[in-house]
Amino acid sequence: MTGLAAAVLSLAAYHAGSVVAEDKPVVQPPEGSPLDELISGYNFRDAATKALQDDDFENPGFLWVEQAEGLWEEAEGEAGKACADCHDGVESLQHAATSYPVYFEPWKKLINLEQRINLCRTEQMKAEPWKYESDQMLGMTALIKYHARDEPVNVAIDGDAAPFFEKGKEFYYERRGQLDMSCANCHENFSGMHIRADMLSQGQSNGFPTYRLKWQGLGSLHRRFKGCNEQVRAEPYERGSDEYVNLELYLAWRGQGLPIEGPSVRQ
């Protein structure tokens, strides 16, 4: 019995680093998931990084959120409209924060939150689209995610989205680059273990956009995809490419039910 307790304890420490008490609760995976339990990337980080995320004042991601609060009200483009003119407060977009990417009929493919925002800008506001990794875009996605904080990720993978989900899954398990590694090689087979000085998480996307200490700034999920691809010495795709949007849907499903944390803080 003592042996079992010790084993459980060491397993917990193994998954979560040294601080167990402050961890986010683990979530039961959706049907068909290859994972036994879903763990936020938060649980894999050290106490100092967690503390930075826990306090909205100290969390530097909120610099972007505050900027976006201004953008939300700011009329732009030939139509002279702001986000606030069409939408009833940012809270009204909660469903978008948890359910994107979704199948978009006019495109006959998936659309993610960034692309949806730019579609609003070009179609409704008649304004210039934002660049994918611009402070404005990062801020707006962070603002929307912030207003959906603690809401569970809930993406649809059936119906028209199904073939794109399958493509995303294929991408996830496909080996690539000079190192011949797939996403699963790190984040499924070895999550919770160290890769040199860093601990591999499950690669969950519920915390994006995330303030990465390494980046010294807020960054998008697709930026992280590019980084991962480059690390296995593969040619990365463009942000907003079909490959990455499909992967985004598959990845969201792998974290189906995890509470939204954006803007999170990671190492």
Add this chain to the structure above:
Amino acid sequence: MADKVKPRVKVPKKAAKGEVIEIKTLISHKMESGQRKDSDGNTIPRQIIHHFTCKYNGEVVFESEWHGAISANPYMAFRTLATESGELEFIWVDDDGSEYTTTAKIEVS
């Protein structure tokens, strides 16, 4: 966030006289180190915030000089004594000469 520098401060709205209060500050700034090079190989000139001051009703209660190796979007927290109701003023001085300021009110009873 470099183009639009924005300070944030957190000061307790109310405090008892003689109480030690914690003040937190955060400012968006790129804190360009001067060590980096651009894609053409030219050194990107240093541009950091090198001085931070906090005044309590005009009197300096906290001051610090900043050097290299401070992260982007620097965070600074410190404590001071709540003496009287009034205003706290925060001043960050940039290498390019600009000053970023913000204020916060405190009620001391």
